[in-house]
Amino acid sequence: MTLPLLVGAASCFALPAGAQTQPSIVGSPLRWITNADYPSTALRERREGRASYKLTIDASGRVSRCEITASTGHADLDAQTCRLLSRRARFVKTGGTDQPRFFESMFSWNIYD
Numbered sequence: 001m002t003l004p005l006l007v008g009a010a011s012c013f014a015l016p017a018g019a020q021t022q023p024s025i026v027g028s029p030l031r032w033i034t035n036a037d038y039p040s041t042a043l044r045e046r047r048e049g050r051a052s053y054k055l056t057i058d059a060s061g062r063v064s065r066c067e068i069t070a071s072t073g074h075a076d077l078d079a080q081t082c083r084l085l086s087r088r089a090r091f092v093k094t095g096g097t098d099q100p101r102f103f104e105s106m107f108s109w110n111i112y113d
Contacts, residue, residue, distance in 0.1 A: 026090040
């Protein structure tokens with residue numbers, strides 16, 4: 001039996017001097033994309049890939065924009081990544097500023113037998 005295995009990871013990199021830290025996550029990122037979300041055609045065709053992404057977070061803590069910064073090589077996996085993150089990812093609200101915040105990370109779509 002073939003099962004999809006999904007792997008997400010938070011960014012681990014040094015920020016430039018003066019840069020803001022990434023916004024705090026609300027809930028578990030493990031719930032943002034689940035095995036049930038693997039696109040059926042990609043699963044059937046055994047397509048895998050790692051998407052790096054950048055989310056723009058508004059003052060309410062919701063994703064206002066998702067940008068794929070490094071593609072999986074498959075348009076449907078990239079689109080599904082942003083579609084799900086835009087719908088499910090949540091962050092701590094800001095206290096009175098409308099300045100956008102940014103969250104960068106990656107997500108791997110993998111299939112294991």
